[in-house]
Amino acid sequence: MATRAVITMPVGVKAGEAFEVRATVAHAMETGYRSSDEGIRLPRDLVRRFECRLDGELVFAADLYAAVSANPYLAFWLRAGKSGQLSFVWRGDNGFEHHETRPLSVA
Known part of the structure; x- marks a missing residue:
């Protein structure tokens, strides 16, 4: 199954000016606490x-937990x-890993 990610950010920014980055990835985020219709966890x-x-330097990171929605x-x-190049990585249980990259143009 292919994973879909959406990243929204400006195409170009001014040097030193703050800009917002928004990122989401398609993932069910199953907590392990629910049971199937057959009663199997x-x-x-x-x-x-x-x-x-x-460009390889960590600029933002977040640890996610079971309380985070799908x-x-x-x-x-x-x-x-x-x-430079912005790279985005999502890592999770069961070997889940998804990578995306976006160019960043600074004037």
Whole structure:
């Protein structure tokens, strides 16, 4: 099953000016506490960690827990002094890992 992520951010920003980044990934976020219709406990399947890096340098990270809803949405502010590549990684249970990259143009 392919995972879908949506990342919203400006195409270009001014050097030193703060800008908002919004990111969400399609994921069920099963807590492991629910049971199926047959009474079988559904296994835990969570996104546990989100990281955003600018040219390899960590600029934002979040640890996620069972209380986070399906399709976790994160919004955060960044400030950059130079153009580069933003990379986004979601990691979770059962070997889940999803990567996205976006170019960042700083004027």
